[in-house]
Amino acid sequence: MAAIRSVSRRQILKGAVAITSAGLADLPLGAAAQSKGKIVVGTWGGDYARLLNKNIEQPILIRDGWEVIQDQAGDPERRSKMLAERRLPRGTTDIQGLSALNMFQMHDVGVIDAIDYGKLRNAPNLLPSMKYPYGVGHIYSGKVGVYNPRLIDPAPKSYKEIFDPKRGDKLGIIDIQYQYTLVCAALAAGGKVDDLEPGKKLLLECKKAGARIYPTNEAFAQGLKTEEFGTGVMWKARVVQWQNASISVEAIVPAEGALAYVSGFVIPKNAPSKAGSYAYLDAMLEKGAQEAFAIDMGYNPTVTNAVVAPELNKRIGFTPEEVKALVDLDYAYMTRNDVTLKEWWDKELKG
Amino acid sequence: MVGQGAERLSRERAARRLANEARGGSLLMASTLLAPATLMVALGLVLPILILLRYSFNKFDPRLMMVEAVTLENYVKFFTDPFYTNVFWTTLRVALLCTLVCLVLAMPLAYVLARSESRYKNVLLMLVVLPLFVGNAVRAAGWMTLFGSKGALNAALLEVGAIKVPLQIMFTEKAVVIGVIAVNLPYMVLTLQSVIEGIPRQTEEAAFSLGAGPWTMSRRILWPLALPGIVAGVILCFILAMNAYATPVLLGGPQFKMMGPLVFGQFRLNNWPFGAAVAFVLMTATLVLTGAANLLVQHRYRRGRSP
Numbered sequence: 142m143a144a145i146r147s148v149s150r151r152q153i154l155k156g157a158v159a160i161t162s163a164g165l166a167d168l169p170l171g172a173a174a175q176s177k178g179k180i181v182v183g184t185w186g187g188d189y190a191r192l193l194n195k196n197i198e199q200p201i202l203i204r205d206g207w208e209v210i211q212d213q214a215g216d217p218e219r220r221s222k223m224l225a226e227r228r229l230p231r232g233t234t235d236i237q238g239l240s241a242l243n244m245f246q247m248h249d250v251g252v253i254d255a256i257d258y259g260k261l262r263n264a265p266n267l268l269p270s271m272k273y274p275y276g277v278g279h280i281y282s283g284k285v286g287v288y289n290p291r292l293i294d295p296a297p298k299s300y301k302e303i304f305d306p307k308r309g310d311k312l313g314i315i316d317i318q319y320q321y322t323l324v325c326a327a328l329a330a331g332g333k334v335d336d337l338e339p340g341k342k343l344l345l346e347c348k349k350a351g352a353r354i355y356p357t358n359e360a361f362a363q364g365l366k367t368e369e370f371g372t373g374v375m376w377k378a379r380v381v382q383w384q385n386a387s388i389s390v391e392a393i394v395p396a397e398g399a400l401a402y403v404s405g406f407v408i409p410k411n412a413p414s415k416a417g418s419y420a421y422l423d424a425m426l427e428k429g430a431q432e433a434f435a436i437d438m439g440y441n442p443t444v445t446n447a448v449v450a451p452e453l454n455k456r457i458g459f460t461p462e463e464v465k466a467l468v469d470l471d472y473a474y475m476t477r478n479d480v481t482l483k484e485w486w487d488k489e490l491k492g
Numbered sequence: 493m494v495g496q497g498a499e500r501l502s503r504e505r506a507a508r509r510l511a512n513e514a515r516g517g518s519l520l521m522a523s524t525l526l527a528p529a530t531l532m533v534a535l536g537l538v539l540p541i542l543i544l545l546r547y548s549f550n551k552f553d554p555r556l557m558m559v560e561a562v563t564l565e566n567y568v569k570f571f572t573d574p575f576y577t578n579v580f581w582t583t584l585r586v587a588l589l590c591t592l593v594c595l596v597l598a599m600p601l602a603y604v605l606a607r608s609e610s611r612y613k614n615v616l617l618m619l620v621v622l623p624l625f626v627g628n629a630v631r632a633a634g635w636m637t638l639f640g641s642k643g644a645l646n647a648a649l650l651e652v653g654a655i656k657v658p659l660q661i662m663f664t665e666k667a668v669v670i671g672v673i674a675v676n677l678p679y680m681v682l683t684l685q686s687v688i689e690g691i692p693r694q695t696e697e698a699a700f701s702l703g704a705g706p707w708t709m710s711r712r713i714l715w716p717l718a719l720p721g722i723v724a725g726v727i728l729c730f731i732l733a734m735n736a737y738a739t740p741v742l743l744g745g746p747q748f749k750m751m752g753p754l755v756f757g758q759f760r761l762n763n764w765p766f767g768a769a770v771a772f773v774l775m776t777a778t779l780v781l782t783g784a785a786n787l788l789v790q791h792r793y794r795r796g797r798s799p
Contacts, residue, residue: 316746354746367642
């Protein structure tokens with residue numbers, strides 16, 4: 142009580158002056174923060190959103206004076222939103238995170254801008270395969286073969302050996318990965334990325350031989366752990382996470398070339414702040430941000446100047462030959478046939 | 493007798509009307525009180541449902557997703573493809589089975605709770621409500637660890653030598669039925685318990701004193717008096733089971749299909765028109781069936797009460 146009583150009017154005034162001046166001192170910074178404007182970024186929620194904030198937004202953009210707002214939702218919802226907004230002169234997002242397949246789809250319907258790589262300071266470092274005319278690759282991984290060495294010996298070398306009906310009862314398949322699984326099976330059966338019929342046939346044979354279908358990546362991991370099956374296909378980044386969770390699993394890069402998964406960003410044509418869009422693209426290609434994503438998420442950097450520790454690179458990375466051999470989906474084919482493929486998957490394979 | 497009764501009824505009605513008018517503007521008052529809720533329902537439920545209905549007549553295009561049109565092709569696709577009609581029948585079968593089992597399991601428990609004079613009654617009620625504190629998905633996760641091929645149940649049975657190979661419960665209809673029953677049972681128990689509590693104990697005692705056994709009393713006194721509550725509980729349970737999502741997805745696995753997950757799947761594929769049509773089939777079927785059950789019971793109830 143005595144302490145409170147001893148505070149004099151003069152002291153209070155001094156305090157008030159101090160607070161005001163501190164506020165004034167802050168003002169230029171605050172004004173700067175507003176001067177650059179706002180970037181609205183459409184992204185998946187969860188870890189990816191958190192890491193965008195931690196590795197790109199906070200250390201680069203927000204420090205630089207941008208205000209960044211995340212519009213978190215699954216990609217089907219965000220794609221629908223982009224389509225619904227296509228006629229508006231001003232959309233609601235400046236940049237959207239999508240998989241390469243969905244980036245193509247949005248380009249195909251004409252709702253996104255062509256990327257002007259001249260505006261990106263970090264463009265010269267970008268891997269050529271990640272320079273889409275309509276979007277920029279942010280991270281990538283490959284669909285590798287996974288196997289439990291306790292159950293599968295010798296190790297499989299190719300998609301063909303993984304999708305071998307002879308040991309179909311040792312195969313696990315992930316339901317939500319239907320697109321990539323179909324393409325992997327097609328490659329295994331000697332088909333092409335735009336001809337999945339041989340893959341369908343092979344999958345049915347594996348199913349008949351006892352292959353198990355798991356609803357999600359997590360359920361697949363659980364099945365792998367309890368040794369309900371011994372082999373399958375999955376992103377290399379995920380395998381690292383499973384190994385960290387002490388699941389007995391190894392990854393192989395298939396002889397056919399691993400199917401690539403690329404996640405990137407696109408700019409809606411009616412983005413309110415194009416300057417913000419490009420600032421975001423540049424920030425996500427920064428060396429530090431790319432390195433942090435490799436560590437935090439296990440996906441590979443898309444810029445050549447990012448340094449990944451050799452130990453980590455062994456687990457998440459691909460050799461230059463393997464990178465060269467990466468196989469891309471046929472985006473146009475997949476876009477046109479997605480619903481039919483899913484119906485086949487649900488009715489014929491799962492039915 | 494009948495004439496007198498009707499006269500009394502009309503007199504009562506007139507008196508009530510007069511009393512209402514005397515209070516002044518009660519009709520206005522009522523509408524003011526009803527307006528906010530009505531507005532909320534209209535804006536938050538009816539309007540979106542109408543928009544969804546409109547979507548269900550649109551066409552799907554893999555590139556453009558939804559194209560404006562007026563076509564019945566989504567509904568035709570649903571009703572002509574055995575895959576989708578099978579999903580519908582599975583949903584109906586699971587919902588009816590779960591509702592029936594819930595009713596059978598809940599009735600004795602609800603009766604004991606309602607008639608209990610124990611000082612722990614509130615604790616018992618809390619125990620019934622307790623599972624509702626946990627979300628459906630979390631509860632399903634619990635079942636997964638129990639039902640898995642190396643889960644607690646199989647491990648225990650293998651250990652005691654009751655089985656040689658693990659039981660396959662996960663990813664079957666059995667698992668879904670068990671999961672849905674576990675989710676819906678508290679709703680049924682609580683509904684029945686509150687209704688049974690409202691039935692005077694004396695009516696049962698009167699039956700017993702007239703020589704009825706417990707079974708006759710249940711059938712002739714308890715069941716008819718509790719019927720409105722039973723209908724409410726059954727409808728609640730049935731609607732919840734028809735629209736179940738988390739339980740069929742997590743416990744039924746990829747090969748098991750119910751309508752809720754099917755609707756979601758179509759929206760994930762961005763096939764809004766077909767998703768909307770499936771949603772409407774589900775909604776209409778649920779409404780028609782619950783409406784029909786309600787009418788049937790009301791009819792019987794009225795007939796049962798008439799002298």
